[in-house]
Amino acid sequence: MDVLERINYLKDEINKSNYEYYVNENPYLTDFEYDKLFSELKEIEEKYPMFRTPDSPTQRVGSVSEKFLPYKHKYRLYSLDNSYNSEDLEKWYERVCKEYNKELDLVCELKIDGLAIALTYENGIFKRGVTRGDGVTGEDITQNLKTIKAVPLKLFEPVNLEVRGEIYMPKSSFEKLNQEALENGEKVFANPRNAASGSLRQLDSTVTAKRDLSMFTYTAIFEDEKDKKYKTHYDSIMRLKELGFKVNPNIRQVKNIKGVIDYCNEWDTKRFDLDYATDGVVIKVNDIAIQKDLGYTARAPKWATAFKFPPEQVSTKLLDIELNTGKTGVVTPVAVLEPVLLAGSTVSRASLHNFDEIKRLDIRIGDNVLIMKAAEIIPKVVKVVESDEHSSLKEYVPPLNCPACGAVLTEKEGQVGLYCSNPNCESLMCAKIEYWASKEAMDIDKVGPSLISQLYDKKMISNFADLYKLLPQDFMMLDLIQEKSAMNIYTSIQESKTRPLNRLLTGLGIRHVGKETADILAGEFSSIEALKTATLEQLSAVEGIGEIIAQSIYDYFHDENNLKLLCELSELGINPVEKASAKSDKLAGKTFVLTGTLENMTRDEASALIKSHGGKTSSSVSKNTSYVLAGANAGSKLDKAQNLGVIILTENDFLEMIEEKE
Numbered sequence: 001m002d003v004l005e006r007i008n009y010l011k012d013e014i015n016k017s018n019y020e021y022y023v024n025e026n027p028y029l030t031d032f033e034y035d036k037l038f039s040e041l042k043e044i045e046e047k048y049p050m051f052r053t054p055d056s057p058t059q060r061v062g063s064v065s066e067k068f069l070p071y072k073h074k075y076r077l078y079s080l081d082n083s084y085n086s087e088d089l090e091k092w093y094e095r096v097c098k099e100y101n102k103e104l105d106l107v108c109e110l111k112i113d114g115l116a117i118a119l120t121y122e123n124g125i126f127k128r129g130v131t132r133g134d135g136v137t138g139e140d141i142t143q144n145l146k147t148i149k150a151v152p153l154k155l156f157e158p159v160n161l162e163v164r165g166e167i168y169m170p171k172s173s174f175e176k177l178n179q180e181a182l183e184n185g186e187k188v189f190a191n192p193r194n195a196a197s198g199s200l201r202q203l204d205s206t207v208t209a210k211r212d213l214s215m216f217t218y219t220a221i222f223e224d225e226k227d228k229k230y231k232t233h234y235d236s237i238m239r240l241k242e243l244g245f246k247v248n249p250n251i252r253q254v255k256n257i258k259g260v261i262d263y264c265n266e267w268d269t270k271r272f273d274l275d276y277a278t279d280g281v282v283i284k285v286n287d288i289a290i291q292k293d294l295g296y297t298a299r300a301p302k303w304a305t306a307f308k309f310p311p312e313q314v315s316t317k318l319l320d321i322e323l324n325t326g327k328t329g330v331v332t333p334v335a336v337l338e339p340v341l342l343a344g345s346t347v348s349r350a351s352l353h354n355f356d357e358i359k360r361l362d363i364r365i366g367d368n369v370l371i372m373k374a375a376e377i378i379p380k381v382v383k384v385v386e387s388d389e390h391s392s393l394k395e396y397v398p399p400l401n402c403p404a405c406g407a408v409l410t411e412k413e414g415q416v417g418l419y420c421s422n423p424n425c426e427s428l429m430c431a432k433i434e435y436w437a438s439k440e441a442m443d444i445d446k447v448g449p450s451l452i453s454q455l456y457d458k459k460m461i462s463n464f465a466d467l468y469k470l471l472p473q474d475f476m477m478l479d480l481i482q483e484k485s486a487m488n489i490y491t492s493i494q495e496s497k498t499r500p501l502n503r504l505l506t507g508l509g510i511r512h513v514g515k516e517t518a519d520i521l522a523g524e525f526s527s528i529e530a531l532k533t534a535t536l537e538q539l540s541a542v543e544g545i546g547e548i549i550a551q552s553i554y555d556y557f558h559d560e561n562n563l564k565l566l567c568e569l570s571e572l573g574i575n576p577v578e579k580a581s582a583k584s585d586k587l588a589g590k591t592f593v594l595t596g597t598l599e600n601m602t603r604d605e606a607s608a609l610i611k612s613h614g615g616k617t618s619s620s621v622s623k624n625t626s627y628v629l630a631g632a633n634a635g636s637k638l639d640k641a642q643n644l645g646v647i648i649l650t651e652n653d654f655l656e657m658i659e660e661k662e
């Protein structure tokens with residue numbers, strides 16, 4: 001036997017074994033036999049590289065690409081119109097049959113929840129695999145597809161064609177992959193489709209090769225004359241099988257729409273027994289001549305429709321209702337469930353929204369509840385499954401106390417839910433410190449939620465003033481913080497000491513005082529001292545500050561704890577004073593609205609400049625607006641200004657205006 005003959009023999013044996021195993025799910029060689037043939041082939045190919053061809057099973061190994069290149073499809077991939085119930089299906093069928101005055105044969109196929117791809121074969125050799133993309137252009141992922149054993153590298157006949165298929169990850173492999181990820185502390189995939197997509201879109205195809213992916217093919221576009229003889233869709237699929245492709249065994253020819261409805265009902269329940277996710281049924285007119293005659297709308301074939309199964313729901317036992325105090329102080333209930341498989345993943349927790357919802361649905365601990373998952377959203381409890389036990393279970397009583405600190409829970413006017421009443425509640429305190437450090441307030445960019453909660457847990461801070469007392473070495477006591485980043489955190493905190501008054505006022509988190517109101521306050525009162533001594537009348541006299549806000553500000557600056565905190569801040573060197581006198585009064589009586597992104601200054605700086613020249617700023621455009629200062633990407637405010645005939649200034653106009661008047 002000469003070398004080439006031996007190579008061909010080995011390739012055929014291995015390909016046949018792959019086909020039997022991955023397509024027919026029928027092992028033909030033992031692992032041992034397979035490995036033996038495979039290493040022999042590899043060895044010969046290494047010795048005689050000129051005989052190594054792209055269709056060799058040894059070429060199923062990965063390689064690394066920089067990025068996926070776009071590829072324009074030879075034949076456009078259309079979408080499918082969706083049907084959601086039997087009426088939709090009947091209407092579609094009526095429309096299709098009308099022109100022919102007879103019932104048309106149909107084919108039902110399970111719609112695999114994976115990734116659509118188009119594969120090109122030339123003379124029976126796999127040439128190219130492209131993702132669906134937008135249907136016109138996709139991405140060339142040939143190298144990755146080659147690693148999937150259900151994608152034949154060489155067909156049983158040297159034919160030319162394009163096939164469409166769906167790449168999917170079996171549910172069992174998905175579970176295993178996520179299990180491993182959990183054990184390694186890695187990110188888990190939400191569902192098998194995401195796992196398949198994530199695995200397929202690896203630039204390093206050795207990663208793809210390690211993942212258990214498979215494929216079903218469901219469309220053939222034959223390019224050889226002899227294959228154009230197939231008159232029905234069903235026969236063309238059987239031809240694909242004959243050529244070596246994996247096709248879904250649950251394909252069925254039916255005589256009319258009644259057969260389709262039966263098929264859909266049957267698989268609505270049976271689908272859960274499959275080892276792959278399916279989210280519906282694709283129904284096609286079987287006769288290819290009629291398909292051609294019916295043609296396409298702009299986006300979908302008229303001769304096909306997709307029936308979507310209703311969202312997957314399962315029932316399981318509600319073991320407990322867990323309570324979490326969120327950062328705003330709101331307490332949310334979470335269902336703790338007996339673990340159950342739902343839409344391809346194990347679910348042990350679900351959302352209950354709020355206590356009103358629990359009451360409305362009369363959910364009791366111990367009930368069997370129906371849970372649902374739509375797409376990748378967190379599962380939620382839909383309703384209680386009626387049972388005899390339900391009435392014997394205890395009615396659920398919402399908590400009276402905060403699970404974080406034990407304080408009494410209260411309702412907030414106009415809000416759903418229960419809130420912790422303790423202003424010093426741990427979760428609330430953390431939220432306050434986060435707000436202080438946030439971009440719109442003191443802008444301490446190195447201090448985020450996780451750092452704050454670590455510092456808080458270690459009792460290193462109890463309010464935002466404490467941040468300024470920390471030294472670089474203090475941060476090094478936290479997890480994963482090295483000297484350099486400790487120094488950066490320290491510097492970023494210390495630098496924030498010089499932020500202007502409006503930012504400090506925002507950061508204090510005074511009720512009803514957001515950024516806008518803080519700006520107004522800082523414009524009217526030059527310092528914290530001035531605000532401490534302001535009377536209620538003085539406060540409510542300020543334009544843009546109503547009675548309720550004025551009262552809230554007044555109360556804040558007359559609360560003992562707050563005064564203590566402000567005093568502390570001042571001692572730490574945080575006590576900004578706005579320049580008492582304006583640069584000029586040249587913009588006196590003028591109201592500006594800022595919109596878009598300015599080039600040479602931030603909007604804050606522009607506001608300060610306007611104020612220092614006696615002008616005012618406002619957040620919305622009205623007929624009282626004197627000027628709109630518009631930067632790049634200005635939005636609706638600009639449109640409104642144009643409609644009202646308000647003068648629009650560019651940044652340069654504005655700067656000139658100030659200079660000119662100075």
Ligand SMILES: [Zn+2]
Pocket residue numbers: 325402403404405406407420421422425426427
């Ligand atoms: Zn609390």
